[in-house]
Amino acid sequence: MAGCFLGHGRLISDGPLNWGVEEVGRIFGDVGLGHFQLSLTHPVERGDYLCVEDDLHGSVLCQLDDLQRKSDLDIERARTLVSADEASIRENLLGIARIVGFRDPQGLVKIPTIPFRPGARVYRAEDPLIAKVLGLSHHTNSGAYVGLLRNHDLRVELDINQLVQRHVSVLAKTGGGKSYLLGVLIEELLRHKVTCVIIDPHGEYKSLRTPADKNGAHHRFGVESQGFSRQIQEYSPDVSLNPSAKPLTFSLHHLEPRELLVFMGLTNIKTFLAPLKQLIERVSTTNPDYTVADLARAAESGEGAIAETLHERLLYVEQTKLLGPQGTSLSDLVKKGEATLINLRGVAPDVQELVAARISSTLFENRKKGKIPPLFLVIEEAHNFAPQQGQVVCSRILKTIASEGRKFGLGLCVVTQRAARIDKSVLSQCNTQLILQVTNPLDLRAISQSIEGLTAGMTEMIQSLPVGVALITGGGYHTPLFCEIRPRATRHGGESVQIVEN
Ligand SMILES: Nc1ncnc2c1ncn2[C@@H]1O[C@H](COP(=O)(O)OP(=O)(O)OP(=O)(O)O)[C@@H](O)[C@H]1O
Ligand SMILES: [Mg+2]
Structure with missing residues (x-):
């Protein structure tokens, strides 16, 4: 049969072609080229990957974008319902699926140009098909391993060249896991000897020096606990508050x-x-x-x-x-293959802006002249440094880096809890988005406006993502995907403060 990727699911259909395959429903109604409706006979969840056998192209990967349970129970009957009547309610589970595509013989992802037939069987997609169509290949040389595809044992590795060349945004409500995820990303960049500079307003990232305490998740994700003390250097304009840092001054x-x-x-x-x-x-x-x-x-x-x-x-x-009079020298500040933390903990907001502006423009000018290696500049709490409304001293240089940095190998990563409050031109220049839970409607609107390929179903799912699950767009992948973030190899420095003792 054409469905060569279908494998070990439960047998529910009687046709000989579908031996060993888990059929979950049938296509019905009007069928489009991007979406179709299906009547579900087996439980599947929103976001699950499905497969339809196309006469021309073989197995086509699809994803369940929305679910609805339709019933004949109207409001009048519901009011007078007694438990004995419950069995008489007729109901149907309906889904809307998005067509992700298939790989053609040249390895390109394509979408069928003729709609599927109504009545066609829909199966649960198996890992090999998902991996092939999404392009999830294990252990690439230029991949940053950030986690596993949600509900699957498939590694999600972001293309580091794309990250640095095409900019990144990390978006989530407060406590959504932005700093944790950024920590994962920095660990990967350090493993690949990518130079990083991190504007760290809360002094959270010095814990990248310290190995994490191992737990069950480390085993499941195949992560070893490891510290990066040799590759981390820390500077601060206020060393009395941040004694682990070297003093940062400008000449x-x-x-x-x-x-x-x-x-x-x-x-x-x-x-x-x-x-x-x-x-x-x-x-x-x-x-x-x-x-x-x-x-x-x-x-x-x-x-x-x-x-x-x-x-x-x-x-x-x-x-x-x-x-x-002297100022910190550039060769001390930026070291190839290392991460420089600019620890701004306790530093007044206006001084933080000056520091971010000076560092950003120095990096940009010197990267243009080729005096420093290609690098990844991370701006935490970026809505304060490049706000949508009002101008702060570093707005202009951050906009310039967002629009021109990639030509010079200066990648920008903005991290914010307020997608609506960060400069739109900066946000829209980010080609990789790592989105964790967002609930504010204004932030959701800013996200859906700045990201291509987000469906209404995905935007809804962003509102209820559990901590530790991210929606990833870009990063070398042609379609958005949900990723369970791997545990940190290093300690997380942004733990919430305990107010009341347990
Ligand atoms: N992938 C994850 N796995 C396990 N725990 C996580 C994960 N992501 C976040 N957490 C936990 O959730 C809490 C909040 O995470 P984090 O500090 O990264 O949030 P944040 O989005 O940076 O918040 P803020 O906006 O306040 O800076 C932390 O205590 C962290 O340990
Ligand atoms: Mg944080």
């Missing part, structure tokens, strides 16, 4: 006046650039080792509104303590 003397304006929060370049340049020239001729405080003092002695603004903003920059 005042390496900043162009235009860049200094960014630190000063002055976006009106036309007004302030020339006066700032003059100020720096004046101070540096008498004092080549000038500090921000020297510049502020010189501005104070100037006259007029511009000098006053420069003075006030330079005092602000001095307070941030971000600009020192």
Whole structure:
């Protein structure tokens, strides 16, 4: 028979062709090229993979997108129903299935161009067919193993080249498992010696150094517990709060006046650039080792509104303590094959934005010149750094990296609990989306608008995903798929704080 992938299911049909195959229903009604309806005779769940035998193309993979139980019980009868009558209710379980496709002899995924016949049998799809059509191949050289296809023993490996070249978003409500999943992804990138820089507002990722305590899930997913202390370095602008980090400062003397304006929060370049340049020239001729405080003092002695603004903003920059004479060197900050954590725990939000802006633009400029290796820049809580409404200092550079970074091997990963609040142009540039549970209607709308190929059924399923299950789109796969995230090899650093002792 054509259904060569059908295997060990329960025999329910009497035809000799379907020996050993689990038939779950029949196609009925009007049949489209993308979807069809089926009357179900066996329990299947939304999201389950199905198979239909096509006369021309053999086994075609489909997925159950929606389910409805139809009955002849109307409201009047329901009101007067007694238990003895329950058996008389006639009901049908109906499903809507989406056609995923088949592999043609050239290995391309195609969708039949002629609709299936009404009455055709629908079977539960077996793993080999699912793996073949979805392209789930085990242990690829460039694959990041993030988990198993939901309800199957098939590894989901994301194509690392695609991740870095085409950007990633990780979206979920708070507590949905974003940081846990990102930890899984970073572990994989480190295993493959991919250079990463992580803007870490809560200091969650230093636990990547420490191996996880093993549990049953590690065995089931084939994951060994392992720490990455040799490949992790940590910097922070506030080492008193974050003593495990090295100090992060930027060199005042390496900043162009235009860049200094960014630190000063002055976006009106036309007004302030020339006066700032003059100020720096004046101070540096008498004092080549000038500090921000020297510049502020010189501005104070100037006259007029511009000098006053420069003075006030330079005092602000001095307070941030971000600009020192030396500054952290780029070669220390970015090391090939390692992850650099920029730990911003306890750092004021405005200073966090300055740090993110400076790091992002330094990485972008130096990646363009080829001075640093290709890398993956992760921005946690990205709605704060590239908001949809209002402008913060790092919005512009993050938009530039989202649109141009891939040309230069600078991959961006944005992580957010508010898909509706992050800049749409940044979100829509992400070709791989890792979506965990989202319930806010505005966030769901932003997700469905920015992602191609999401069906209404999938958007509904996102609302009820259990912790640890993600909907993955892109990442080398041609169709969205649900993945049970593998356990961490390292400890998770984002555990909720216990308020009341057990
Ligand atoms: N795949 C998983 N397997 C097991 N536990 C998980 C998984 N994902 C998340 N968790 C647990 O769920 C909790 C929340 O996860 P996490 O810290 O990743 O959420 P988050 O989306 O980053 O939340 P926030 O928005 O508050 O940062 C954690 O305690 C974590 O241990
Ligand atoms: Mg988190």
